Amino acid sequence: MKLTIAIVLVTLTLFCRPASTEVCPSLLYVLGNLIAGTPSSYEATLEPFSPDEDMKEATSQLKTLIDTLSPKAKDSVLELMMKIIQSPECA
Numbered sequence: 001m002k003l004t005i006a007i008v009l010v011t012l013t014l015f016c017r018p019a020s021t022e023v024c025p026s027l028l029y030v031l032g033n034l035i036a037g038t039p040s041s042y043e044a045t046l047e048p049f050s051p052d053e054d055m056k057e058a059t060s061q062l063k064t065l066i067d068t069l070s071p072k073a074k075d076s077v078l079e080l081m082m083k084i085i086q087s088p089e090c091a
């Protein structure tokens with residue numbers, strides 16, 4: 001479970017590099033739905049990107065793992081992601 005959170009945060013920080021002026025809004029929307037959305041809302045956020053069946057299966061498994069976290073843990077992850085986005089490293 002900690003690995004799942006680490007993967008999400010690493011992915012987010014890849015988009016917070018100094019050469020980038022902002023985080024892709026679509027990525028934030030997908031990550032928000034991954035952590036706080038329903039399985040169907042999460043799947044719907046992925047559809048515009050035309051994931052293949054392997055991608056759909058992998059992201060479905062990831063969502064299932066995320067959903068085992070407590071609401072408090074999910075809130076803490078979202079709060080940390082917001083701190084990262086607002087940090088000088090992402091400016």
